[in-house]
Amino acid sequence: MKDVKVNDTHCFALIGHTGDGKTSLGEAILHHAGATTSLGNVTQGTAHLSTLPEEKDRQSTLTSSIFGFDWAGKHLTLVDTPGDTNFQADGRIVLHALDGAVLVVSAAAGPKVGTQRMWQFCQSKAIPLLAFVNAMDKERSDFTATVDALREMGVKPVIVSLPIGHAEDFKGVVDLLSMSAVTAAGEEKIPSELSEAATDARAELVEAVAECDDTLLEKYLEEGELSDAEVARGLAIATRARQLTPIYCGAATSELGIETLMQGVTTLLPSAADREPWKAANGEPVAADPDAPFAALVLKTIIDRYAGTLSAFRVVSGTAHSDANILNLTQGGQRERFGKLQLLRAGEHVETELAGPGDIVAVAKLKSTHTGDVLGAEKNAPELRAIPIPQGVISYAISAKSKGDEDKVYASLGRLVEEDPTLHLGREASTGEFLLTGMGELHVRVTMQKLQRLFGVDVELKRPKVPYRETITGRAEHVEGKLKKQTGGKGMFGVCYLTVEPKPRGEGIEFVDEIKGGAIPRNLIPAVEKGIYTACEAGPLAGYPVVDVRVHCVDGKHHPVDSNEMAFKLAGSFGLKAAVQQARPVLLEPVMDVEVSIPGAYVGDIMGDLSSRRGRVQSSEAKGSTQVIRAQVPMSEMLEYASQLTSMTGGQGEFHMEFSHYEEAPGHVKEKVIAEAGVAAAEGA
Ligand SMILES: Nc1nc2c(ncn2[C@@H]2O[C@H](COP(=O)(O)OP(=O)(O)O)[C@@H](O)[C@H]2O)c(=O)[nH]1
Ligand SMILES: [Mg+2]
Numbered sequence: 001m002k003d004v005k006v007n008d009t010h011c012f013a014l015i016g017h018t019g020d021g022k023t024s025l026g027e028a029i030l031h032h033a034g035a036t037t038s039l040g041n042v043t044q045g046t047a048h049l050s051t052l053p054e055e056k057d058r059q060s061t062l063t064s065s066i067f068g069f070d071w072a073g074k075h076l077t078l079v080d081t082p083g084d085t086n087f088q089a090d091g092r093i094v095l096h097a098l099d100g101a102v103l104v105v106s107a108a109a110g111p112k113v114g115t116q117r118m119w120q121f122c123q124s125k126a127i128p129l130l131a132f133v134n135a136m137d138k139e140r141s142d143f144t145a146t147v148d149a150l151r152e153m154g155v156k157p158v159i160v161s162l163p164i165g166h167a168e169d170f171k172g173v174v175d176l177l178s179m180s181a182v183t184a185a186g187e188e189k190i191p192s193e194l195s196e197a198a199t200d201a202r203a204e205l206v207e208a209v210a211e212c213d214d215t216l217l218e219k220y221l222e223e224g225e226l227s228d229a230e231v232a233r234g235l236a237i238a239t240r241a242r243q244l245t246p247i248y249c250g251a252a253t254s255e256l257g258i259e260t261l262m263q264g265v266t267t268l269l270p271s272a273a274d275r276e277p278w279k280a281a282n283g284e285p286v287a288a289d290p291d292a293p294f295a296a297l298v299l300k301t302i303i304d305r306y307a308g309t310l311s312a313f314r315v316v317s318g319t320a321h322s323d324a325n326i327l328n329l330t331q332g333g334q335r336e337r338f339g340k341l342q343l344l345r346a347g348e349h350v351e352t353e354l355a356g357p358g359d360i361v362a363v364a365k366l367k368s369t370h371t372g373d374v375l376g377a378e379k380n381a382p383e384l385r386a387i388p389i390p391q392g393v394i395s396y397a398i399s400a401k402s403k404g405d406e407d408k409v410y411a412s413l414g415r416l417v418e419e420d421p422t423l424h425l426g427r428e429a430s431t432g433e434f435l436l437t438g439m440g441e442l443h444v445r446v447t448m449q450k451l452q453r454l455f456g457v458d459v460e461l462k463r464p465k466v467p468y469r470e471t472i473t474g475r476a477e478h479v480e481g482k483l484k485k486q487t488g489g490k491g492m493f494g495v496c497y498l499t500v501e502p503k504p505r506g507e508g509i510e511f512v513d514e515i516k517g518g519a520i521p522r523n524l525i526p527a528v529e530k531g532i533y534t535a536c537e538a539g540p541l542a543g544y545p546v547v548d549v550r551v552h553c554v555d556g557k558h559h560p561v562d563s564n565e566m567a568f569k570l571a572g573s574f575g576l577k578a579a580v581q582q583a584r585p586v587l588l589e590p591v592m593d594v595e596v597s598i599p600g601a602y603v604g605d606i607m608g609d610l611s612s613r614r615g616r617v618q619s620s621e622a623k624g625s626t627q628v629i630r631a632q633v634p635m636s637e638m639l640e641y642a643s644q645l646t647s648m649t650g651g652q653g654e655f656h657m658e659f660s661h662y663e664e665a666p667g668h669v670k671e672k673v674i675a676e677a678g679v680a681a682a683e684g685a
Contacts (some may be wrong), residue, residue, distance in 0.1 A: 001068075001343075001352065003347070004075040005122070006288050007273035007303065010266055011077035011314065013064075013095055015122070016112030018083030021134040023061050024252035025104055025261075026080040032258045033076070035069035035345070038253065049080040051347040055448050062446055062631050063203030063420070064094045064300065064345040066312055066360055074266055077360045083114045085656040086440035088250060089390040089422040090281050090300075092121055093371060096387040097299035097314040097511050099358070100269030102261070103131045107166075107249065108139035110149045111625040113595050113656050119153060124275065128240050130264050131155065136163045137251035143268040147247055149623070151683035158235070159201050160246040161260045164191060173249055174408060176202045177232055182260055206231055212238040223589035232267065239268045256403045272358020277317050280382040288357035294318030294326060294377035295384055301371045303419045303454075304349075311369045312362040313346060316384060318377060320355045330365075330373040330386045336361045367554055371421040391423045392437035393590070393659045395465040396444050399433065401458035412432060412455035416447055423447060427510045435465060436471065440657070466636045467590060469547045469662055470539030470675055475501045476583035478554060481575020483567045491560035496528050498575040498582050499552040505513075505662055509536050512552045520556035520568065527565040528553055530573025540577045541585050541670075542677035547662075549583075551576065587673055590635040596645065598653040602625045605648060613637035614666075625647040632660055636669070 001009070012113055014022040026049045027040035040047040045056040049065040059192045068077045079098060080592060081091030095101060105111050122129055123333035124453065133146050143163045150157050161173040164181060172183030174190050179202060181188045190198050194654050199452075209231050225235070228620055238244040241258070246268055250257015270276070278286040278295075286295060296313040302311050313320075320326075322341045328334045341361045342349035355361040369375070371388035400409045403622060406621040410425070413436065415425045424437040438444040449457050476498045485492040503510060535544040553572075594615070600622065606629060607617055616634035622628075645653040665673070 001070075001075040001356070002354055003071075004070070004289060005273075006357045007271045007604070008074040009268060009272045009356070010074060010100075010263055011079070011080050011098045011272070011358055011360055012269055013079040013091065013098050013101040014092060014104055015081050015095070015118040016083055017106075017112040018060060020083065020104050020106040020109065020112075020115070021252045022083065022104045023047050023080050024314055025132060025134060025258075026067070026078055027604070028252045028255045028258045029078060029262060030069065030264065032255060033069055033071040035067065035071075041253070041533045042486035048346045052450075053453060054446050060084065062498070065346045066089050066300065067346050068360060069345070073261065074264070075359065076266070077358075083118075084442065085114070085117070085425075085628070085658070086438075086443040086446075088117065089439050090420070091386055092390060093116070093421070095122070095125065095297050097297045097360075098127070099272060100130070100265075102255055103129050103245075103449060104134050104263065105131060105146055105150065106135045106138075106180040107133045107146050108135050110142075110146050111153055112626070113597060113628065113654070116153055117656070119155065121610070123154075123242070126240055126242065128360040130239070130246050130259055130261070130268060130271055131157065133247060133249040133546075134252050136166055136249055137254050137256070139167050141166050141170070143249055148243075150247070155245045156206055156243065157246045157247045160235070160264060161248045161250075161257060162174055162194065162198060162201055163249045164194060167520065170251055170254070170256065173260050174201075174261075175260045176205050177228065177235075177263075182257075183253075186255065188490065191322050203224070205235075208244060209234040209238060212241075212610045236268050262650040275397050276613055278384060281385050282383070284382060285384045286384065289317055290319045292317040292357040293379060293381040294320055294375070294659040295381050296320065296375040297387060298369055298371055298373045298375065299360070299386055299387065301419050301421070303415060304364075307342070307349065307364045309366075309418065310362040310364050311366045312360060313356050314360045315322065315357050317357055317382065319426045320359075320361065322351075325378055326375050327378055327381070328369050328373055328382065329366050329383045330370075330374045333450065334368050336369060336375070337367045337376075339365060340548070354605060356421070359360070361362060370418070387408050390439070391422050392422055393592075393657075394437055394441075394444065394635070395435045395437040395467060396464055397433040397449075397462040398436050399462070403458050407455055408455070409451075409457050409459055412451055412457055413447075416450060416456075434463075441640065448653050461593045461649045463635045464639045466639070468542065468543045468544040468665070469588040470544050470585055471546060471548045471588055472500060472502050472579070472580055472585050473582035475499070476579045478577035480574055481571040481578060482575070483570040483574065491559070492521075492564070492567040493562035494524070494564075494571035495557040495633045496530075496568065496571045496575050497555040497580045498555055498572075499554050500554075500576075500659035501550050502583075503548040507548055509533065509547065513549060514552050514554050515556060520553070520558055521563070523567060524558070524568045525553065525564060527568035528556070528572035531569035532576045535573040535576040539585070540580050541587060542674045544587070546580060547588070548578075549580070585666040587670040588662040589669060591592065591660050591663050592635050592657045594631050594638065594655060594657045595628045595629075596635050596653060596655040597623075598629070598649055599625060602653065603627050603629070604651050606653070611633055629645075634665075634669075635659075
């Protein structure tokens with residue numbers, strides 16, 4: 001932002017399990033900073049960070065919300081993220097463009113699957129973290145147990161603020177960096193009953209910091225203490241290097257512990273200037289220099305009722321101005337023109353003149369820019385790495401409720417897909433049905449509600465489609481693919497001979513050209529390859545894509561006049577289909593990693609139910625009063641698990657699932673799928 005230095009610019013996310021208080025904490029931070037005039041409340045539907053009607057209905061965050069504000073001479077961008085796995089992908093995308101995060105954990109419930117997932121993600125992406133132990137005002141809050149559980153999860157916690165009291169007696173926190181108490185009344189002396197605990201915790205903090213740095217350690221061992229400045233600096237370095245995770249505590253809805261946490265966000269998490277340097281796709285570092293060529297990452301696309309489609313981007317280097325020309329480097333250097341820059345304040349947008357490194361702003365109506373794309377100045381811009389977009393896992397066939405609405409459904413869904421890149425809209429060639437793919441049942445259902453609200457179209461969801469695959473388990477040699485036709489005067493002629501063999505899972509289709517002596521003319525071999533790839537899009541068993549096959553084109557025949565590209569493309573396609581049929585084809589089914597969290601009393605029922613779904617239970621572990629069961633289960637058995645789990649546990653169960661791998665489907669599944677696909681000719685299968 002104008003007048004704010006890069007080293008006073010911070011952007012961070014609130015992450016964690018759903019319901020632990022991220023949005024409430026965001027509201028408390030915004031209110032504390034004076035960015036909002038009232039404290040937004042999730043249960044009352046007044047949260048500034050949750051503006052969608054679907055979010056208000058569920059009292060739960062469905063999409064990340066970006067809010068830029070100033071506090072204590074610094075410019076901060078807070079991004080509230082969803083915790084539910086159905087929507088977590090959105091948070092993961094956003095995190096790629098931020099400099100740190102606050103992991104929110106409820107002191108009453110402790111860390112859960114969502115906490116662990118996000119923690120692991122931040123580990124894998126080297127994102128520095130603070131943790132905030134929230135809801136200390138709740139009846140069963142337990143600060144120490146929560147910190148211990150975080151440690152068990154792999155976090156290296158170091159306590160920076162201690163709670164004063166708990167449950168209804170929770171009054172505020174002791175800040176171990178300044179050794180003062182902060183309550184609703186402001187800064188105070190540490191209450192006498194806590195002074196010993198505070199002194200001990202401070203000593204632990206100092207020791208943990210000293211252990212991260214040899215020079216500090218030496219001084220600490222010699223003198224037995226470090227100065228406040230040394231502790232603060234050492235802790236910041238250890239946090240950024242992810243050697244330590246500072247632990248804060250408080251109660252979001254009572255606005256306690258907020259000031260102390262904000263000190264942590266702005267002094268321990270890195271600013272845009274001192275974060276680990278960005279790297280361009282070619283490995284070169286990209287400095288966060290406002291005078292360097294402009295480079296930015298598009299972290300979100302928002303469909304705004306008034307402004308149209310907004311692309312929100314994080315400036316990595318250089319300075320963005322309104323009315324400038326830039327390039328979209330991900331879309332082949334496509335030229336885009338910025339209109340007015342908008343500072344995002346959740347539902348509201350405020351025009352701003354310029355945006356420098358660490359700022360997140362949005363512009364309306366870019367032509368061909370999508371979430372994840374990399375933008376750059378017209379000259380000398382470094383090309384950043386695009387943000388990887390997670391792929392959806394579950395597909396539903398959808399149709400318009402009223403006939404004649406099909407085009408409208410397709411067009412409106414297209415808009416929603418633009419906004420949410422983890423949705424994918426396709427059309428199944430064989431049936432003409434639209435297929436909507438998302439991260440989970442709830443993700444797809446919420447999309448339908450949005451479609452209804454925004455565009456007034458009603459859609460019917462049909463049983464979700466499982467993305468089966470086809471592959472081979474044997475080898476077939478020298479299988480002929482032939483096209484010979486006499487149409488009118490002109491003939492079509494092409495023959496290829498293919499040998500196929502299985503490849504390891506996940507390696508895809510490989511084409512090996514072994515044609516010697518011009519049996520197929522050089523310039524027509526790519527046509528054979530094209531035909532093979534086309535045939536692999538819809539396999540011979542049940543029309544699912546063929547994967548993990550190496551295809552050798554070993555021989556062929558051609559005709560000097562009648563051979564052409566079309567003939568060899570079809571020959572390749574016929575050859576592949578015939579070869580797959582001869583090489584012991586099988587159906588592959590997706591298997592999911594499933595984690596179910598339930599009260600202990602339901603363990604037996606849930607395990608039995610998972611086995612009846614062909615699941616392999618891998619572990620069952622008690623986490624406080626909750627039991628966490630991990631299993632691998634075929635996707636086809638889990639399509640409506642969300643509602644079934646609710647009815648089995650009276651709404652007390654939660655589950656998360658993620659794609660794990662493909663596995664050969666057993667005979668009865670294969671037969672059923674083939675029958676359903678209406679492929680009668682499954683000989684040899
Ligand atoms: N007592 C208490 N309730 C809280 C606190 N923080 C959040 N809540 C409540 O917990 C529920 C979930 O909070 P929310 O902020 O939506 O969680 P999120 O899913 O992590 O964003 C809401 O009903 C909040 O009012 C807190 O510090 N104390
Ligand atoms: Mg939320």
